[in-house]
Each structure stands twice: as C-alpha cells, then as structure tokens.
Amino acid sequence: MRLSEVKRILKAQVATGEDRLDMEIMAGAGGDLMSDILRGPKEGVLLLSGLNNIQSVRTAVIAGASALILVRDKIPDDDMKDQARENGLPLLTTPFTMFTACGRLFSAGLRGVEKKRPE
Amino acid sequence: MAILTKSYPIKARDYLKAGEISMGVHGLLKKIGFATELIRRVSICAYEAEMNVVMHGGDGVMTIEIGEDYVNITIKDSGPGIEDVSLAMKEGFSTASEEARQMGFGAGMGLPNIKKNSDSLDVISAKGKGTEVRIGFVA
Numbered sequence: 509m510r511l512s513e514v515k516r517i518l519k520a521q522v523a524t525g526e527d528r529l530d531m532e533i534m535a536g537a538g539g540d541l542m543s544d545i546l547r548g549p550k551e552g553v554l555l556l557s558g559l560n561n562i563q564s565v566r567t568a569v570i571a572g573a574s575a576l577i578l579v580r581d582k583i584p585d586d587d588m589k590d591q592a593r594e595n596g597l598p599l600l601t602t603p604f605t606m607f608t609a610c611g612r613l614f615s616a617g618l619r620g621v622e623k624k625r626p627e
Numbered sequence: 628m629a630i631l632t633k634s635y636p637i638k639a640r641d642y643l644k645a646g647e648i649s650m651g652v653h654g655l656l657k658k659i660g661f662a663t664e665l666i667r668r669v670s671i672c673a674y675e676a677e678m679n680v681v682m683h684g685g686d687g688v689m690t691i692e693i694g695e696d697y698v699n700i701t702i703k704d705s706g707p708g709i710e711d712v713s714l715a716m717k718e719g720f721s722t723a724s725e726e727a728r729q730m731g732f733g734a735g736m737g738l739p740n741i742k743k744n745s746d747s748l749d750v751i752s753a754k755g756k757g758t759e760v761r762i763g764f765v766a
C-alpha cells in the first residue's frame with residue numbers, strides 16, 4: 509500500500525514529507541510505549557502513535573520506520589516537524605483514534621509485523 | 628584498533644534534548660556507511676541507554692568507539708546506580724517516574740532491548756555508585 513493511500517484512508521493531514529507520499533508501506537505497527545516499539549524490527553513499517561512529542565519522532569527514526577502517523581488529531585510542534593524533515597521521515601496526523609485508524613488500514617489490506625500468525 | 632572515538636555529555640532529566648546524541652550516532656554510522664541492520668541495532672541500544680541516563684541516572688557521558696569490524700558504546704553516569712542489576716534486566720521491570728511515563732517510557736523494556744540487539748552487554752552498577760553500561764557490536 510502506498511503512503512498516499514494511507515493518507516486517503518485515514519483522512520490524514522501531512523505535516524511534513526509531502527514529496528514522499530508515493531513510498532510503499534510494507535506493514536503497520538502502533539504503540540505509545542517507545543521501548544515496546546523498538547522491540548521488534550520496524551524497517552519500512554508505518555508507525556501509528558498517540559504520543560505527541562519529540563521522542564515519538566526519534567523513536568520512529570531510530571527504529572527505521574518509513575513514516576509516522578499521529579492519531580486523534582494531535583498536532584506536532586515545529587521541533588517534531590523539523591526533526592522529521594531532517595531525517596526524511598514523513599509525519600502525518602489523522603482525526604481517527606488508534607483503534608479506528610488501525611482498523612481502517614487493516615480492512616484495506618495492510619497487515620501487522622508479527623513473524624508468524626498465532627493459530 | 629579504533630578508527631574513531633567520540634564522547635558526548637548526557638544531561639539527566641533533560642527530556643527535550645534526550646535522544647539527540649543517539650540521533651547523532653545514527654547519522655554518523657549512516658555517513659560512514661555501515662549496514663542498515665547494524666546501524667539499527669547500535670542506534671536502538673544507544674537510544675535506550677541514553678534515555679536511561681536521562682530518566683534514572685545522573686549527568687553522564689556516552690562514548691562511541693568505531694573500529695573496522697566493531698562498534699563499542701560505553702554509557703557512564705553519576706546517578707543513584709542500580710541496586711539489583713539482574714532484576715533491572717528483567718522484561719517489564721521499571722522504576723520510571725510519572726514524567727518519564729508521560730513521554731512514552733517505562734515499559735521496562737530498555738535493558739532487555741539492549742541485550743537483544745547487541746553482541747555483548749555489561750552493566751556495572753551498585754547503589755550510590757553510578758552506572759556504567761558497556762555495549763559491544765560485531766560489524
């Protein structure tokens with residue numbers, strides 16, 4: 509799924525990274541606990557977070573995420589936008605809650621990062 | 628033999644700056660041209676250790692030593708130290724403050740993450756003696 513498609517599905521606003529919306533998203537992950545996000549491989553993964561602070565941007569960059577979406581209309585400050593821009597991380601905001609945002613993407617075919625699906 | 632050694636001061640409880648050093652390390656390794664996987668592992672460990680100093684430790688220093696085929700990171704702080712290191716290494720164990728939790732920390736997963744993403748880890752600490760974390764990677 510392309511990031512532009514994610515944007516459409518989540519009725520998202522682009523805070524930074526408008527020029528990178530054609531990137532391909534491999535999988536999705538969500539969380540508000542930074543060490544939990546850093547636990548599994550997140551290379552090329554779309555990250556959804558309700559945590560509106562600079563650490564969520566840093567965590568996304570360090571985890572190697574492809575893009576970061578802030579849920580529930582959280583508006584990122586200039587620091588966050590600058591840091592995302594400097595690191596080539598598209599930063600978007602969606603009015604949907606975490607649950608709804610994940611559900612919409614899942615319904616559209618995007619999957620999570622589990623290595624093996626439990627029975 | 629080390630090709631490059633760099634040291635950076637870390638300020639305790641400075642949540643705005645927290646993570647900047649690890650972002651710098653991330654950029655440095657990228658510039659040198661290490662494999663993406665190694666960069667990810669080193670950056671995660673640096674970030675977790677840096678955040679631990681900010682959250683739990685006292686003012687400290689991170690030193691990164693880069694060799695042809697290895698990367699070593701040492702993080703030393705002058706904080707309260709860790710009373711029981713093996714307990715601190717357990718998944719889910721955390722004494723994070725309310726302030727740290729509001730920033731998205733306190734899952735008790737930082738040290739286990741470092742263990743998982745490194746080739747060697749030594750945590751040298753005692754109550755009242757500060758903390759030294761030595762992390763090694765084979766490139």
Ligand SMILES: Nc1ncnc2c1ncn2[C@@H]1O[C@H](COP(=O)(O)OP(=O)(O)OP(=O)(O)O)[C@@H](O)[C@H]1O
Nearest residue numbers: 543679683684715721722732733734735736737738
């Ligand atoms: N530099 C340090 N100085 C003092 N105590 C520390 C230090 N690093 C870790 N600790 C102790 O070890 C515990 C576990 O650390 P760990 O990084 O695994 O989890 P956390 O920092 O509490 O949460 P998370 O890393 O998931 O955000 C901490 O809660 C703290 O009690």
Ligand SMILES: [Mg+2]
Nearest residue numbers: 675679737738
């Ligand atoms: Mg930690």
